[in-house]
Amino acid sequence: xxxLATEIEVGNRLCTIxxxxxxxxxxxxxxxxxxxxxxxxxxxxxxxxxxxxxELDGMDWLPADILVLPYICC
Numbered sequence: 001x002x003x004l005a006t007e008i009e010v011g012n013r014l015c016t017i018x019x020x021x022x023x024x025x026x027x028x029x030x031x032x033x034x035x036x037x038x039x040x041x042x043x044x045x046x047x048x049x050x051x052x053x054x055e056l057d058g059m060d061w062l063p064a065d066i067l068v069l070p071y072i073c074c
Contacts, residue, residue, distance in 0.1 A: 003044040007037030014071040019064035026064050030071065 001007065011032040019026045042048055051059065056069055 003042075004048075005038065005041040005043055006035055008033045009036045015068060017064050017067045019067065021063070028064060028068075030068050 011034065014030040014032060017026070017028040017030065019028070040048060053073060056073060061069070
């Protein structure tokens with residue numbers, strides 16, 4: 001709701017990522033989710049799009065996000 005103004009249902013936990021960026025430490029808990037109401041509206045981001053699993057490798061990911069990919073590509 002905070003970043004996309006969309007209602008979701010939180011599903012199974014995928015993983016927890018720990019990553020040290022230059023200026024901060026990130027702990028990111030990742031879950032599979034489903035949209036249950038509304039359409040995604042960007043509140044915090046400049047752009048978004050739906051992609052297929054085959055397109056994942058061609059995206060410009062942040063370093064911590066790259067660590068999540070093996071959990072969603074299986």
